[in-house]
Amino acid sequence: MRDVSIVGIGQIAVGEHWEMGLRQLALGAIQAALKDAGMDRIEMLIVGNALSGNLSAQNHVGTLIADFAGMAGIEALRVEAADASGGLALRQGYLAIASGLVDSVMVLGVEKATERSGSERDTALATVLDADYEAMPGAVPAAMAALLMRRYMHEHDVKLDQFEPFSLNAHANGALNPNAMYRNKMRPGAFAKAPIVADPVNLFDSAPEGDGAAAVILTTTERAVDMVPRPVRIRGSAAATDTLALHNRADMMFLRAANLAAGRAYTQAGIGPNDLHLAELHDSFTILTALQLEAIGFARRGEGWKPAVEGLITRQGRLPISTFGGLKARGNPLGATGVYQAVEIALQLRREAGDNQVDNARLGLALNLGGLGSTAVAHILERVE
Amino acid sequence: MRDVSIVGIGQIAVGEHWEMGLRQLALGAIQAALKDAGMDRIEMLIVGNALSGNLSAQNHVGTLIADFAGMAGIEALRVEAADASGGLALRQGYLAIASGLVDSVMVLGVEKATERSGSERDTALATVLDADYEAMPGAVPAAMAALLMRRYMHEHDVKLDQFEPFSLNAHANGALNPNAMYRNKMRPGAFAKAPIVADPVNLFDSAPEGDGAAAVILTTTERAVDMVPRPVRIRGSAAATDTLALHNRADMMFLRAANLAAGRAYTQAGIGPNDLHLAELHDSFTILTALQLEAIGFARRGEGWKPAVEGLITRQGRLPISTFGGLKARGNPLGATGVYQAVEIALQLRREAGDNQVDNARLGLALNLGGLGSTAVAHILERVE
Numbered sequence: 001m002r003d004v005s006i007v008g009i010g011q012i013a014v015g016e017h018w019e020m021g022l023r024q025l026a027l028g029a030i031q032a033a034l035k036d037a038g039m040d041r042i043e044m045l046i047v048g049n050a051l052s053g054n055l056s057a058q059n060h061v062g063t064l065i066a067d068f069a070g071m072a073g074i075e076a077l078r079v080e081a082a083d084a085s086g087g088l089a090l091r092q093g094y095l096a097i098a099s100g101l102v103d104s105v106m107v108l109g110v111e112k113a114t115e116r117s118g119s120e121r122d123t124a125l126a127t128v129l130d131a132d133y134e135a136m137p138g139a140v141p142a143a144m145a146a147l148l149m150r151r152y153m154h155e156h157d158v159k160l161d162q163f164e165p166f167s168l169n170a171h172a173n174g175a176l177n178p179n180a181m182y183r184n185k186m187r188p189g190a191f192a193k194a195p196i197v198a199d200p201v202n203l204f205d206s207a208p209e210g211d212g213a214a215a216v217i218l219t220t221t222e223r224a225v226d227m228v229p230r231p232v233r234i235r236g237s238a239a240a241t242d243t244l245a246l247h248n249r250a251d252m253m254f255l256r257a258a259n260l261a262a263g264r265a266y267t268q269a270g271i272g273p274n275d276l277h278l279a280e281l282h283d284s285f286t287i288l289t290a291l292q293l294e295a296i297g298f299a300r301r302g303e304g305w306k307p308a309v310e311g312l313i314t315r316q317g318r319l320p321i322s323t324f325g326g327l328k329a330r331g332n333p334l335g336a337t338g339v340y341q342a343v344e345i346a347l348q349l350r351r352e353a354g355d356n357q358v359d360n361a362r363l364g365l366a367l368n369l370g371g372l373g374s375t376a377v378a379h380i381l382e383r384v385e
Numbered sequence: 386m387r388d389v390s391i392v393g394i395g396q397i398a399v400g401e402h403w404e405m406g407l408r409q410l411a412l413g414a415i416q417a418a419l420k421d422a423g424m425d426r427i428e429m430l431i432v433g434n435a436l437s438g439n440l441s442a443q444n445h446v447g448t449l450i451a452d453f454a455g456m457a458g459i460e461a462l463r464v465e466a467a468d469a470s471g472g473l474a475l476r477q478g479y480l481a482i483a484s485g486l487v488d489s490v491m492v493l494g495v496e497k498a499t500e501r502s503g504s505e506r507d508t509a510l511a512t513v514l515d516a517d518y519e520a521m522p523g524a525v526p527a528a529m530a531a532l533l534m535r536r537y538m539h540e541h542d543v544k545l546d547q548f549e550p551f552s553l554n555a556h557a558n559g560a561l562n563p564n565a566m567y568r569n570k571m572r573p574g575a576f577a578k579a580p581i582v583a584d585p586v587n588l589f590d591s592a593p594e595g596d597g598a599a600a601v602i603l604t605t606t607e608r609a610v611d612m613v614p615r616p617v618r619i620r621g622s623a624a625a626t627d628t629l630a631l632h633n634r635a636d637m638m639f640l641r642a643a644n645l646a647a648g649r650a651y652t653q654a655g656i657g658p659n660d661l662h663l664a665e666l667h668d669s670f671t672i673l674t675a676l677q678l679e680a681i682g683f684a685r686r687g688e689g690w691k692p693a694v695e696g697l698i699t700r701q702g703r704l705p706i707s708t709f710g711g712l713k714a715r716g717n718p719l720g721a722t723g724v725y726q727a728v729e730i731a732l733q734l735r736r737e738a739g740d741n742q743v744d745n746a747r748l749g750l751a752l753n754l755g756g757l758g759s760t761a762v763a764h765i766l767e768r769v770e
Contacts (some may be wrong), residue, residue: 058516096483131443
């Protein structure tokens with residue numbers, strides 16, 4: 001295999017972009033990434049997108065976007081695995097460069113999430129669950145997260161306000177990020193009083209879906225060091241699955257896919273959790289963040305909320321997470337989320353994170369989930385000194 | 386890069402499988418491929434699927450199928466590029482093995498095409514076109530094929546019955562294939578009298594969408610030769626794009642993506658078109674078959690219908706195509722089609738094609754298209770002696 005690095009990154013602000021469709025959102029991120037890398041063409045475009053078929057009546061989006069970006073002729077495809085689409089697109093790009101058969105890949109995550117509203121949007125969001133056994137009886141992802149959270153609180157005797165520090169941290173960081181969907185700071189104590197989405201999941205606990213696009217350009221590390229002043233090396237890359245339906249898991253309180261993906265990525269990188277300087281976790285719901293901290297080796301079973309309560313997850317803490325606001329405050333553009341995570345870690349490792357900078361960051365983990373942890377993708381990114 | 390071979394193949398009959406959903410269709414092909422390879426587990430599942438989000442309200446199908454097949458834990462994803470999804474899934478599997486990071490991949494194509502009917506199905510099929518500029522004004526793929534065919538007939542002074550031999554050949558071969566959707570032989574002369582789908586495209590000119598699933602298992606050629614008596618080597622693999630919307634093409638009468646993909650695959654394989662012993666082309670409409678023969682170097686511009694009229698495309702001809710019936714008679718299970726093509730060529734190269742056998746086949750081309758040639762994927766498969 002060939003060693004792989006990121007040589008270009010681009011993103012647009014996550015939000016409600018009523019004036020832009022899928023292709024316009026994509027173009028902004030693509031142009032920014034090309035400019036960042038100082039490139040004008042790439043060989044292959046891999047698009048991570050979760051719901052364009054349902055939300056925009058548009059499939060075949062790899063080719064659509066290659067065409068709109070003036071790159072018709074190159075190879076293009078879409079990777080779909082719910083909100084893990086972006087992370088898996090990055091992994092496919094990584095494998096393509098590693099193979100020795102492709103020299104430059106643009107990995108783009110894009111989602112036009114605001115094209116539908118109300119029950120149409122709920123129906124589309126529910127397609128990431130098991131259509132026959134979860135969505136058909138009426139479940140949506142927030143409802144499944146609520147079941148998971150209620151059970152966790154019961155089994156481990158955890159109170160609702162012990163999840164609050166996750167949201168406080170996300171909003172504190174999001175407030176500094178010009179690309180964040182929500183830049184409001186959250187007042188301590190607001191969590192317990194927030195409107196309920198699906199009891200016990202509340203508004204400050206649940207990440208907002210937004211329109212967005214982010215892109216990274218990959219090439220070999222050998223080429224990268226000559227191309228750009230600060231390449232970001234992909235030192236570990238792995239993916240794993242769990243059951244799609246929550247009720248089929250032998251142990252519902254453990255994110256097995258996240259554990260497997262992170263474990264495989266640690267092994268490939270030859271590091272352990274304590275070597276990380278920051279992590280972008282998939283904080284679509286605070287319960288998932290707590291469970292991810294347990295799955296990746298940062299907390300014992302039932303204690304995933306502790307690192308937050310103890311302040312370890314802030315930018316000054318032992319393991320900063322959601323350093324640009326995470327899904328909660330930066331926003332969750334579904335299939336683009338995994339690429340935003342990679343862009344944000346790259347900014348940290350390049351020391352270009354501005355007000356959001358984590359000091360001395362050299363190794364970062366991106367963990368991107370699909371559904372309620374049914375799919376997990378882990379990437380370990382490293383600053384090339 | 387590592388050399389890659391196919392060590393297992395599986396398929397189910399294409400048809401209207403009212404009793405089976407997406408996961409059940411998939412399982413049949415997966416089990417057949419594992420049995421064929423003498424394996425009981427694989428590392429990675431790549432699913433080619435075009436329309437499950439729209440037809441079955443089910444996205445996240447990589448994980449769904451890994452789970453249902455008892456493989457939860459492994460890495461899984463879905464690749465989507467309209468009816469080129471299967472071919473692009475094969476290419477991603479090829480790159481994964483070539484990278485040296487993955488040792489076994491199951492590439493599965495699956496489509497549950499009969500879940501919706503009438504205008505719901507048309508709306509879903511139209512999502513492979515440009516949603517804003519083609520589907521919104523009411524176009525569906527058959528209508529775009531009709532525009533293409535009418536223009537071709539006008540520009541090159543070709544008559545409708547000059548397309549008939551494509552259908553005669555497909556049905557003659559499909560009649561012998563137990564996995565074909567339509568096993569009826571077509572009578573010469575029936576073509577011109579067939580009911581019109583979208584003038585001039587008629588019923589015998591247009592491939593039927595069907596439910597289906599096909600799978601291939603990939604590993605390194607080095608391992609393959611010790612594992613199975615007759616591995617099939619992937620000697621060339623390439624993909625390319627054209628504009629998504631037909632009206633944006635500078636030259637609408639030339640399949641540029643097919644030309645680029647086949648050209649890149651020839652170059653990688655170090656062969657030319659005359660070295661091929663058979664080809665599975667994407668014969669969703671006869672006009673596309675004619676244009677593909679021009680794009681891959683088997684006919685001059687405007688003369689893609691001639692190889693059919695001259696009998697070169699039959700199993701006894703110079704370049705047999707649609708040897709198991711093609712999309713026309715075997716059926717077109719959309720995102721699964723590209724994997725059926727690979728399975729069929731593998732059967733030919735292994736000399737296990739039964740009544741459909743092409744004599745002395747050693748090199749075969751699979752050309753899989755998405756939309757009206759907006760995406761193209763070419764694979765050159767070789768018999769390992």
